[in-house]
Amino acid sequence: MYNLVIGGQAASTASRFPVMNPASGEVVAEAPNASAEDLDRAVAAAAAAFRELSARPEEERRKLCEAMADKLEQHAEELAQLLTREQGKPLNGLGSRWELGAAVAWARHTCTLSLPVKTIQSDNRGTVELHRKPLGVVGSITPWNFPILIAVWHVFPAVLTGNTVVIKPSPYTPLATLRFVELMNEVLPPGVMNSLSGDDRSTNLGALMSAHPDIRKIVFTGSSETGKKVAASASATMKRLTLELGGNDAGIVLPDVDPKAIAEGVFWGAFINNGQTCAAIKRLYVHEDVYDAVCEELVNYARTVSVGDGTDEASALGPMQNRMQFDKVARLVADARTRGRVLIGGEPGEGLFFPPTIIADLDDGMPLVDEEQFGPALPIIRYRDVDDAIARANNSPWGLGGSIWAKDIDRARGLALRLETGSAWVNKHVAIQPDAPFGGVKGSGLGTEFGEEGLQEYTDIQVLSY
Ligand code: NAD
Secondary structure: OEEEEOOEEOOOOOOEEEOOOOOOOEEEEEEOOOHHHEEEEEEEHHHHHHHHHHHOOHHHHHHHHHHHHHHHHOOOHHHHHHHHHOOOOOOOOOOOOHHHHHHHHHHHHHHHHOOEEEEEEEEOOOEEEEEEEEEEEEEOOOOOOHHHHHHHHHHHHHOOOOOOOEOOOOOOOOOOHHHHHHHHOOOOOOOOOOOOOOOOOOOHHHHHHHHHOOOOOOEEEHHHHHHHHEEEEEEEEEEEEEEOOOOOOEEOOOOOOHHHHHHHHHHHHHHHHHHOOOOOOOOEEOOEEEOHHHHHHHHHHHHHOOOOOOOOOOOOOOOOOOHHHHHHHHHHHHHHHHHEEEHEEEEOOOOOOOOEEEEEOOOOOOHHHOOOOOOEEEEEEOOOHHHHHHHHHHOOEEOOEEEEEEHHHHHHHHHHHOOOOOOEEEEEOOOOOOOEEEEEEEEOOOOOEEEHHHOOEEEEEEEEEE
16 A cells, blocks of 8 residues: 655545556556645645754764665665556666666765865955755655656755655656655654655646745756746745756767667667657767668667566566657657658557657658657658758757767767757767766756756855854
């Protein structure tokens, strides 16, 4: 039985909603459907806990975070199994066990960070110090693609800096997060971390959180459309915001590549988590000199990838997570089939299974190229002039990540720096790591996560002068 945790206590709700296994369509469990009153209680519990947590020295909070990381690691397999059942991703490959491994790595790294007092001036005129102060109650709103990893990205820096948290997972994938919060509460003082799940229909908890007067910050990972709503409703209370939103990342393949050597990296750069990844390659520009060979090698690699129920240890990709996203991908692929050349896939499978689909000979201005598909369908675009390819990559309302694939690393580095993106990679994509700041430019978001820069976002500055 899955419950909310409010003020350290398990809390039930009057109504519940079903969470489906995307591989089978069966109900995994019923999740609590929290009300506006539950939200108020969770915020009040977090506000009460904030007074005590924020008064503790950083070293004590670090110990709490280390205990959280230990709990997470001890229960990694349990959480991975649950994640596969509600999210659909395979246990193996870049699936649930990978997600839990990454979550532990992020948690551990965050535990090593610190924001010491910075002395700006210390002389006979006086002393000026910069202090970093926690904000208060942080509202964390997470999506359905990497529920545990993203929860860890939100809550560890929040607690380390002395904030308390109310976390709300996506209605598609609430279970692993509810269990995660239960586990964290085994080592945290009551009220430091509270969970709310809801179906988004009876009560839109995310909207209420964004407007709540006693929540001081929202850290949101999700679609650009919802992110804009969060920003609009947060403005009335001047909340701090970190928004990690959508993207339409380009990969650009230069003519000097060895097509076979890059195929695996490009494939997983695009198809990680079935393409349901914010910073995956969503359009691939390939130079005409290597176009046919790159297409062929990508298809050769795609043929080796097994798609099946995520609980099958042999599956490298599972089903898509939900019908809404499946229908979007099906629509974009159906349109792209009429315009380009299907190299592999192209037909929706049974249930929510959609085979890895690669469609060549597409161009900018076509929906599969211009829209964020967020699914297992990669459009390939031929180019002749690399400056033109960079311009096309940058001609986007988004700016999350981008990559250059080349043998000549110096040249690739120079080109990567011309991408208007928060992250730019050479011969890799979505290569995020806990010590490197990550965030979007343009419509892909606001603010930064990870590393010291990410930690700072959970604080306000106070300058002390004496
Ligand atoms: P979504 O925006 O539909 O939902 C995200 C969360 O917002 C969910 O918890 C949802 O319940 C909540 N929500 C719904 N309405 C709300 C409202 N009015 N106010 C506040 N919160 C509300 O996104 P999704 O479909 O879960 O995720 C897919 C999208 O997320 C993709 O566009 C993807 O690119 C993006 N994403 C971005 C990153 C990143 O780090 N940049 C990571 C993962 C996903």
